[in-house]
Amino acid sequence: MEEKESIQLVIESEQDAINLIELALNGEFKDKDVSFDFQGWPSLDINIKGERYHSTLPVGVMKGLVEYQGVLNRAYAIVSENESAKSMSDSERKDLEVVFQVSQGSSEIVGAIAEQFGTLAEQAMLTMSGDELVITILGLGLIFGLSKVALAKFKINGELKAEKQRLDYAENIVEKNVTLSKVNSDLSKALVTVVKGAYDA
Numbered sequence: 001m002e003e004k005e006s007i008q009l010v011i012e013s014e015q016d017a018i019n020l021i022e023l024a025l026n027g028e029f030k031d032k033d034v035s036f037d038f039q040g041w042p043s044l045d046i047n048i049k050g051e052r053y054h055s056t057l058p059v060g061v062m063k064g065l066v067e068y069q070g071v072l073n074r075a076y077a078i079v080s081e082n083e084s085a086k087s088m089s090d091s092e093r094k095d096l097e098v099v100f101q102v103s104q105g106s107s108e109i110v111g112a113i114a115e116q117f118g119t120l121a122e123q124a125m126l127t128m129s130g131d132e133l134v135i136t137i138l139g140l141g142l143i144f145g146l147s148k149v150a151l152a153k154f155k156i157n158g159e160l161k162a163e164k165q166r167l168d169y170a171e172n173i174v175e176k177n178v179t180l181s182k183v184n185s186d187l188s189k190a191l192v193t194v195v196k197g198a199y200d201a
Helices: 016-027 059-079 090-096 114-124 130-145 149-153 161-175 179-196
Strands: 005-011 032-038 043-048 100-102 109-114
Touching: 005 016, 005 100, 005 130, 016 161, 032 090, 032 114, 043 130, 059 090, 059 109, 059 114, 059 130, 059 179, 090 114, 114 130, 130 161, 130 179, 161 179
Parallel strands: 005 032
Antiparallel strands: 043 109, 100 109
C-alpha cells in the first residue's frame, strides 16, 4: 500500500483559508495526509460602540458569547462523530474554552480561537482526510471567524458590501458540506443573540 504524502497547511489569515479551500474543491489534497498550523486565525472580533459599552458587556451580549462557545463545542462533537457535546470530557471542554478579551474604552470583544481550532482539526483528522478535511476545518474557521462585526455597521447598508461578499462565499461553501450546515445554523443564532443584547449600539 502506497504511503500518503504528508503536508502541513499554515493558515495566518482568512484569505489563506479561502485559497486552500479553493484548492481542496479542485482535489488538490486527495489522498494526502493533511495537518494544520493555525497562526493567529481564526479569531472572533466584535466591536460594539455606544455610551454604555465602555469596557463593559450587558448580560444579553454575554449570553450570545456563551452560546458561541456552545456552538464550538458542538462542532467538535460533530467532527468526532458524536451525537452531542454532552459526551465531551472535561479536558476536551477545557481545550476548547475561549477566553474573550474586552478592550478598554469601548467594547471590542476579541476571542482568539486559533489554538482551539488546532484541537478541532486534530480530532477531525481521526475521521476525515484530504479534501474533505481541509474544506470542513477551514470552512468552520470561516464561519466562526466571519464574525468580525462592528454592530453599528449592520445598520448602514452602504458599508455592508465587503462583509456581504465574505458571507456569500462562506454560505456557498456551507451549502456543499453537511457538517458546516449543521454548525452554521447554530452559530447564526448565537450571533443574533449578541446583536439583540447590544440593541442600542
